[in-house]
Amino acid sequence: MQSSSRGRRLDAVSGPFTPRTPRVVAARRLQRRRDREAAGRFLAEGPQAVREALARPGVVAELFGTPAALDRHAGLAADAARADVPVSEVTDEALAALAETVAPQGLVAVCRHLDVPLERALAGGPRLVAVLAEIRDPGNAGTVLRTADAAGAGAVVFAGDAVDPYNGKCVRASAGSLFHVDVVRAPDPVDVVAALRAAGLAVFATTGYGEDDLDDLADAGRLAAPTAWLFGSEAHGLPEELTAAADARVRVPLHGRAESLNLAAAAAVCLYASARAQR
Amino acid sequence: MQSSSRGRRLDAVSGPFTPRTPRVVAARRLQRRRDREAAGRFLAEGPQAVREALARPGVVAELFGTPAALDRHAGLAADAARADVPVSEVTDEALAALAETVAPQGLVAVCRHLDVPLERALAGGPRLVAVLAEIRDPGNAGTVLRTADAAGAGAVVFAGDAVDPYNGKCVRASAGSLFHVDVVRAPDPVDVVAALRAAGLAVFATTGYGEDDLDDLADAGRLAAPTAWLFGSEAHGLPEELTAAADARVRVPLHGRAESLNLAAAAAVCLYASARAQR
Structure with missing residues (x-):
C-alpha cells in the first residue's frame, strides 16, 4: 500500500479495491447482524451519514469511496484523513457490493458500535x-x-x-x-x-x-x-x-x-x- | 354462471376463477395507473380495506375471494351480496395475481373511483x-x-x-x-x-x-x-x-x-x- 497523490491509500499494483479485495469482503460481511455483533462494527453509507459519523470522534474505522465520490466530497475525505481514518478508493462494483441502496452516492464508512449503557x-x-x-x-x-x-x-x-x-x-x-x-x-x-x-x-x-x-x-x-x-x-x-x-x-x-x-x-x-x- | 350454495357466483363448469379467467385478467390490469384511469376503478385488498369500501355505498363494483377467505369473512361476503355486489370465488393463484402483497388475506375488491371535485x-x-x-x-x-x-x-x-x-x-x-x-x-x-x-x-x-x-x-x-x-x-x-x-x-x-x-x-x-x- 502507498499513498496516492490525493492522499488516499491505493494498492500500488492493482488500483482501487475490487469486490474481491479482502478488506472489501470483510466490510461487506457487516451487512449481516451476526457479523456486526462479532466485529462490533457496522456500515453507514452516503455523504450525510459519513459526515455525521466523522463528527463523532473514534466512530469511523475506515472509509471507502469511488474516486469520483472522494473527489466530489474531498472535504469529508480530508476530515477522515485528519482523524487517521484509512480512506480507500474502491471500484464502482466494490461500492455497489458494500452499499445496500441503488444510489449509494459513492461513500461507505465502516463504523464502530457506539451504543452506551x-x-x-x-x-x-x-x-x-x-x-x-x-x-x-x-x-x-x-x-x-x-x-x-x-x-x-x-x-x-x-x-x-x-x-x-x-x-x-x-x-x-x-x-x-x-x-x-x-x-x-x-x-x-x-x-x-x-x-x-x-x-x-x-x-x-x-x-x-x-x-x-x-x-x-x-x-x-x-x-x-x-x-x-x-x-x-x-x-x-x-x-x-x-x-x-x-x-x-x-x-x-x-x-x-x-x-x-x-x-x-x-x-x-x-x-x-x-x-x-x-x- | 350460477349461484353456489353459499350465494356466490361460480362458473358451473370450471369452478373458482383462475388467473386466466377474463374478469380476473381485467381486474388485474387495475394494478397499472393508465388502466385505472381508463376504467375509473382500482383495487383494494384485505378484509379491513374491503370492509371500509363496502361501508361507502356504490364504491365496490366486484369482490373476489378465495373460498377459505370468503368463509372466514362470511359477514363481508354477505354485506357485498346484500349491496348487489358480485362476489366471486377465485383460486389461490388468481388471488395472488390480483394482490400486490405477499399475504393478501384472501380478499380483493374492485372499487369505483371516489374522489370528488x-x-x-x-x-x-x-x-x-x-x-x-x-x-x-x-x-x-x-x-x-x-x-x-x-x-x-x-x-x-x-x-x-x-x-x-x-x-x-x-x-x-x-x-x-x-x-x-x-x-x-x-x-x-x-x-x-x-x-x-x-x-x-x-x-x-x-x-x-x-x-x-x-x-x-x-x-x-x-x-x-x-x-x-x-x-x-x-x-x-x-x-x-x-x-x-x-x-x-x-x-x-x-x-x-x-x-x-x-x-x-x-x-x-x-x-x-x-x-x-x-x-
Whole structure:
C-alpha cells in the first residue's frame, strides 16, 4: 500500500479495491447482524451519514469511496484523513457490493458500535427519552430515532427483542440521528422501565387503548416533567407487562375515523407534545 | 354462471376463477395507473380495506375471494351480496395475481373511483384539510392520508403531479382512510390554494425554512381557525410558487440535531397541532 497523490491509500499494483479485495469482503460481511455483533462494527453509507459519523470522534474505522465520490466530497475525505481514518478508493462494483441502496452516492464508512449503557445515558439527565420496545421493523425504528432526535430526546433505547440499531435500513432511516443521540441497547424492557423511573422520569406507554388521552395529559401539565415514551410495534403493540409497569397508558386521540396511527406518526405526536410542554 | 350454495357466483363448469379467467385478467390490469384511469376503478385488498369500501355505498363494483377467505369473512361476503355486489370465488393463484402483497388475506375488491371535485369537498365546510403537493411516493402519501383522517381532516387533496391516490401502495398505507375522507384530485396546486383561501381556510405551507415556528403559531392562537396544510415531497419540498401563495410558511421546530423530519412525522405534528388548537 502507498499513498496516492490525493492522499488516499491505493494498492500500488492493482488500483482501487475490487469486490474481491479482502478488506472489501470483510466490510461487506457487516451487512449481516451476526457479523456486526462479532466485529462490533457496522456500515453507514452516503455523504450525510459519513459526515455525521466523522463528527463523532473514534466512530469511523475506515472509509471507502469511488474516486469520483472522494473527489466530489474531498472535504469529508480530508476530515477522515485528519482523524487517521484509512480512506480507500474502491471500484464502482466494490461500492455497489458494500452499499445496500441503488444510489449509494459513492461513500461507505465502516463504523464502530457506539451504543452506551443505559446508566451512562441516564447520567446525562435527559428530559426526553424514547424506548423502542420489541420493534422489529428497521425502517420504523430508524424513523422514530430520527423523530426523537428532532424533538430533542437525549437517548433512544432499543429494548428487548428490538431490531439491531446498526441494521442498514435503520441507519439510513435515522438520517444521521444514530450519531446524534445516546443509543442504548437493553435486553429487558421491564428493567429499562425500572431504571427510567429510578432516574426520575415519568414513563408513558403509548397504546390505542390507553386510559389517558394525550391532550388531557398536556392540559394537566403532566408532559412538562422529564418523560420517557414507550413505543411498541405496529403489529403487536407493547407487551402487557410494559404497559402495566408504566406510570400512564396514553392514547393519541383519534378525531376522525382512522382506527389507529402508524408508529412514526404516533411517536411524532407524542414526542412533540412533550417537547412543547417542556419549553 | 350460477349461484353456489353459499350465494356466490361460480362458473358451473370450471369452478373458482383462475388467473386466466377474463374478469380476473381485467381486474388485474387495475394494478397499472393508465388502466385505472381508463376504467375509473382500482383495487383494494384485505378484509379491513374491503370492509371500509363496502361501508361507502356504490364504491365496490366486484369482490373476489378465495373460498377459505370468503368463509372466514362470511359477514363481508354477505354485506357485498346484500349491496348487489358480485362476489366471486377465485383460486389461490388468481388471488395472488390480483394482490400486490405477499399475504393478501384472501380478499380483493374492485372499487369505483371516489374522489370528488374540490368545490364539493369545500362545500362541506371542513375545518382541517391536507394538501399533498407533488408527492410522488405512494407510501408517504397514503400514510399522510391516514394521519389526516386520524387528526379529523375532512378532505385530502392530491395536487399537481402527485401520486395516484388509487395506487395500490397508497391504498394500503392509508389503512382504510381513503374511504373515510373526501379525496380530491386537482391538477394545479396554485388553483387549489386560491380555492382554499376563497373558502375561508388559512393556508399554511410546511417548509424547513419557514419564517413561522409551529409552536409560535399555536401560542398566537393562529391554529384554531379552519386550516389547510400544504405538504411537499421529502426530496424536493414544496414548489416555491406554493410556499409564496400560502398565508404562512411554517417550520416544525427542530430541538435536537436532526436536520429535518420525514414527511409522515412532520405532517403528524402539524395536523395534530391544528386538531388540538381547534378543540
